[in-house]
């Protein structure tokens with residue numbers, strides 16, 4: 005653009021100088037010619053008056069006279085008669101000159117008017133001006149006087165003039181180059197600045213401004229662009245702030261949120277929704293929902309809502325690395341007029357845990373009822389038998405009463421276990437628990453003596469190995485003892501006659517855990533098949549239900565153990581081999 009402006013200015017200026025030069029040369033030339041013509045005409049008139057009348061009759065004396073005039077006028081003088089024959093000529097031998105009646109100036113003069121003509125002389129190689137006047141005697145044209153002059157002066161004058169015009173053009177060109185450069189710069193510099201800044205603004209640098217001050221149209225343009233950029237900056241900043249706030253709110257919401265338009269394209273999705281729906285793609289906005297989540301239940305759900313314009317909630321299952329149950333709540337995104345539905349906002353709640361807990365509770369109730377029913381049925385049965393005559397046989401009666409007592413014991417234990425489980429579960433939610441120092445060695449010895457009866461019944465060798473200087477731990481001693489009793493009780497129960505059960509306790513220094521103690525309960529009993537180990541600590545879980553029942557197990561012992569270990573912030577591990585034995589290992593922080 006700068007080149008264009010520059011070239012235009014140069015062309016206009018040079019053309020202007022050139023045209024004005026040529027025009028003034030033309031004016032000068034014509035005015036010069038005019039004055040020469042006037043002079044010649046006047047002189048010719050003078051000569052006519054002086055010599056005209058005598059001319060034709062006495063040409064020889066005229067000759068001398070005319071030559072004298074020639075010296076003062078400095079013009080060639082020619083006199084012709086009415087037929088055009090030359091009578092006198094100051095510069096040539098007139099007798100040798102041809103008839104002049106065909107010369108334009110002579111022709112006009114012989115008609116009675118002043119004539120003028122300019123002709124090029126081949127011999128002198130120059131333009132001549134010829135001016136002729138008629139010679140009149142008694143109102144009759146008797147001849148003509150002609151004056152001529154070479155146009156040397158005009159030629160040299162014009163040459164000088166053209167020279168000056170050339171110089172003027174050169175100066176003009178030089179000035180116009182400089183001026184054009186300056187003017188074009190003054191126009192293009194702000195334009196360049198405007199273009200540059202506008203492109204920066206378009207790229208998002210809204211704080212850019214054009215640093216140019218001007219009062220012309222470009223100045224006004226710059227002011228408006230700057231004002232526009234400020235406005236844009238304000239608007240974008242406030243939009244960005246709003247967006248950031250909204251994003252902060254959306255990402256701190258615990259539920260997943262997805263917004264879709266009426267064509268099921270994603271308008272918005274928060275990180276929770278991405279996680280719940282296992283979406284790894286980061287660029288989901290603008291894509292069709294099915295492209296993002298390949299789940300037909302969600303698609304069908306949304307299609308039904310769009311079709312019936314009725315918003316309802318639904319539950320869907322997502323199968324991935326782990327199965328999830330999600331509850332979807334749909335709400336309309338309404339058009340400004342409040343009627344048309346432009347899209348849907350879906351709130352997603354993960355209810356997997358809730359459903360699982362519900363399942364566990366139902367199962368628990370069923371299990372408890374079943375476990376309670378079994379001994380009650382047995383008690384009721386034997387009581388009826390006693391009533392309907394069984395009491396008469398004393399030996400039978402005692403046997404039946406023993407069974408009733410055993411079943412009642414079992415009921416009592418069962419209810420006790422359920423109570424301690426629910427107590428432990430409540431404790432878990434309470435932050436405050438009783439804290440006392442537990443002497444582990446003493447506790448182990450007490451347990452061994454409590455279980456002496458059971459041990460002796462099966463002739464089991466029950467031993468313990470406690471490291472000297474074993475750390476004390478803090479917590480509820482009763483719970484600690486209950487935990488150990490349950491483990492040792494199991495070890496004795498699930499170990500055949502004459503087996504061995506051993507308790508080990510030692511300190512453990514660990515980088516990750518810090519100071520802790522380890523308690524192992526090892527037996528050489530029947531062992532646990534590996535597939536049962538993950539479920540061992542569930543309530544009412546028994547490896548072999550029939551067998552457990554014969555030894556009086558309800559499957560709550562290990563569930564209680566697990567809860568107590570958690571209460572002590574500890575860990576529990578199981579190692580077992582079928583037919584060889586089992587090892588339970590508890591790590592408790594000091």
Ligand SMILES: Nc1ncnc2c1ncn2[C@@H]1O[C@H](COP(=O)(O)OP(=O)(O)OP(=O)(O)O)[C@@H](O)[C@H]1O
Nearest residue numbers: 494495498531546547552557558559560561562586
């Ligand atoms: N030391 C062990 N050796 C082999 N199997 C074991 C051992 N300890 C536990 N089990 C298995 O784990 C199951 C769950 O044990 P848990 O102590 O919870 O229940 P239980 O002993 O059957 O009944 P409860 O302890 O409530 O009287 C047992 O039924 C048994 O099959």
Ligand SMILES: [Mg+2]
Nearest residue numbers: 494557561562
């Ligand atoms: Mg048990």
